[in-house]
Amino acid sequence: MIRKLAVALLLSCSVAAASAADAPDVRLGSQSVLVVEDGTGKVLVEKNSTAIVPIASLTKLMTAMVVLDAKLDMEEQISIDQQDVDVLKHSTSRVPVGATLSRGEVLQLALMSSDNRAAASLARTFPGGPAAFKAAVDRKIRALGMAQTRIAEPTGLSPANTSTAADLVKMATAAAAYPDITRITTDTREVINVKGRSVEYHNTNRLVGAKGWDIGLSKTGYTEEAGRCLIMRIKAAGKNATMVLLNARANSARIMDALNIRRFITGDEGRATTSRVARSAPASLIKASAGRMKVSKVSNGRKKAAPSKKPRRRRAD
Known part of the structure; x- marks a missing residue:
């Protein structure tokens, strides 16, 4: 028996060593990361994937x-209430109290524009x-086997909405089976009639x-407690x-x-590093948002930060 345990321990150590040796040299600013190959479940990149942390507006996929x-009924009219x-x-919102929209349009705004x-x-x-919504969420969490996930409310504003990167891969996989969710979350923009005027919303x-x-x-997703979060397939x-x-901090x-x-x-180029990304990313996609700094100029492949002129109220993310 002792011999079998020793062999098992040696095998597990060998697997751990091999995994460490094969780990990709990818520098990551996010504190928890998990990247999984769809279909096979093969882990491609992992960092603190079992840490339980606030998830901010990633919650809205569950909602x-x-x-x-x-x-x-997606055509049923819903009035935004106080x-x-x-x-x-x-947090700010571009959906005024008293606006009446179809449930389908409300779902679009919740997912694409992350409107709280x-x-x-x-x-x-x-x-x-x-109360019934919360009970339905709890049932869905159990059905998906998200044992480390707790969701207290539908927006993600509460730091009590917590999960792990490993659990959120399960949620993302389930959400991808809904055509409405994949369509809405990959729309770049939508124009919706709000109180008689056309308003353009962006992803x-x-x-x-x-x-x-x-x-x-x-x-x-974003809150102060959760930092910057992202789910993508x-x-x-x-x-x-x-x-x-x-x-992520920014x-x-x-x-x-x-x-x-x-x-x-x-x-691409063997191993990716943050510095390579900084040199190759389009300027329009790299805007620092930590504190009150913004990227204003690119010189010699490096970003130079300059203070923004005035602070902005944060919107939902």
């Missing part, structure tokens, strides 16, 4: 699945109200629609992969991580 599972206003983080009022209204108008993920990117699912070099990036770091990972998947 969308629960709403769609209920097979509610109850839907964010009183926790006081829209997400809150989906839970409020769920059959049985917020919060700047990589959607960017040259060279084939994205099948996307969702961003991408196709690169004939490979399909799901990536989860959690707690939007630029989140984008550079995604670029680095794609370069690693495609085998």
Whole structure:
């Protein structure tokens, strides 16, 4: 018996050593990362994938699945109520109280533009109200085997909404099976009639629609506690992969991580590094958002930061 245990221990050590030796040299700014090859489940990149952390607006993928599972009328009109206003983080919204939209349009705004009022209204108008919505979310979490996930409310504003990169790969895989979710999250923009005027809304993920990117699912997230987060399913070099990036310090770091990972998947220049990404990324996709700094100039392949003229209120991400 002791001999068998010793052999098993040696084998496990050998596997761990091999995994460490084969680990890709990908420098990542996100604190938790998991990239998995779709279909096979092969782990391509991993960093702190079991750490339980706040997930911000990545929550809205779960909100969308629960709403769609209920097979509610997408043409039913929903009025944005004062109850839907964010009183926790006081985030801004371009959906005014009193606006009446179809449930399908509200879902579009919750997913593509990550609007918190829209997400809150989906839970409020769920059959049985917020309590029934929360119960449906809990059932969905259990059904997907997301044992390390807790979701307290539909927007992601609460730091009580927590999960791991490993659990969120399961959520992303499930969400990708919903045509409405994949369509909405990969739209670059949408014009919606709000109180009699046409308002243009944009995708919060700047990589959607960017040259060279084939994205099948996307969702961003941001709160102070969660940092910058991102879920994407991408196709690169004939490979399909799901990536989860959690707690990057800035939007630029989140984008550079995604670029680095794609370069690693495609085998571009062997090994990807953050410095290579900084030199090759389009200027329009690299905008520092840490503190009150923004990228203003590119010189000799390096970004020079300059103070922004005035602070901006953060919108949902």
